[in-house]
Amino acid sequence: MFSSFMTNAWISGTIVAVLAGAVGFFVVLRGASFPAHAIPNGAFAGAAGANLLGINPLFGLVSFAVMAALGIGVTSRRTRNDVATALSLVLMLALGAAFLTLSTQYEPAINALLFGEILGVSSSEILPVVVLGACCIVALVVLFRPLVFTSVTPELAEARGLNNTLIETLFLVVLALSTALTVPVVGALLTFSLMIGPPAAARLMSSRPSRAIALSVGLALLTVWLSIAGSYTFNLPIGFFVGTLGAVLFLGARLRGSRRARSRRLVIA
Secondary structure, eight states: OOSGGGHHHHHHHHHHHHHHHHHHHHHHHHTOHHHHHHHHHHHHHHHHHHHHHTSOHHHHHHHHHHHHHHHHHHHTTTSOHHHHHHHHHHHHHHHHHHHHHHOSSOHHHHHHHHHOOGGGOOGGGHHHHHHHHHHHHHHHHHHHHHHHHHHHOHHHHHHTTOOHHHHHHHHHHHHHHHHHHHHHHHOHHHHHHHHHHHHHHHHHHOSSHHHHHHHHHHHHHHHHHHHHHHHHHHOOOHHHHHHHHHHHHHHHHHHHHHHHHHHHHHHHO
């Protein structure tokens, strides 16, 4: 489990967990679960197109994810956000279907990108993950106060001079880059669970943004590390463990919150 060929898995998994935990907190806080689900699934088409052109699938993932984020941000100004997100997803899936039809040697990569193949991460993929991950974290630090402000009281933030549409678009770009990095590790179909399960559990455990983000990152790290160990031990896709552990963490946090609320009512009574 800790042999030399597993080093890349632990490094990339740790980076992805930190990023998913931090970005996922704002996904939950802003109610952006649909874009967090749609962007990685649509960006999967970019990987198919990159494979067809014979280039690194990560470039295709990043390109399609960012285009989807910008498309959702621009289109949602004139229509409902959920409609804009759905249209972007449908368009990218249509392109993905065309790319897959034209490709004849994509089956192994399809399985890896859909369900995750962290044990197959190569050394050449580590540097792009580190660079893009660092850029996302820096962007979150810069946008932290505006993101919290526009998430909690968007009307007041607008009155104070903050451009909610601009902040939303910038956040979607950060989300796009984050999901593009997460897809090769846990898979397009279960990237969503890593960005929702641990952060949602953290939100139930603390109402303070800074503490909730720290909890979210910690829970995401725990989820990924246990998932890597489970994938290595049982030879199952890492996405299976990520999805299961994410659900368990959320249910555990929900039960904990219910018990605490019940105890408070008993004390008051």
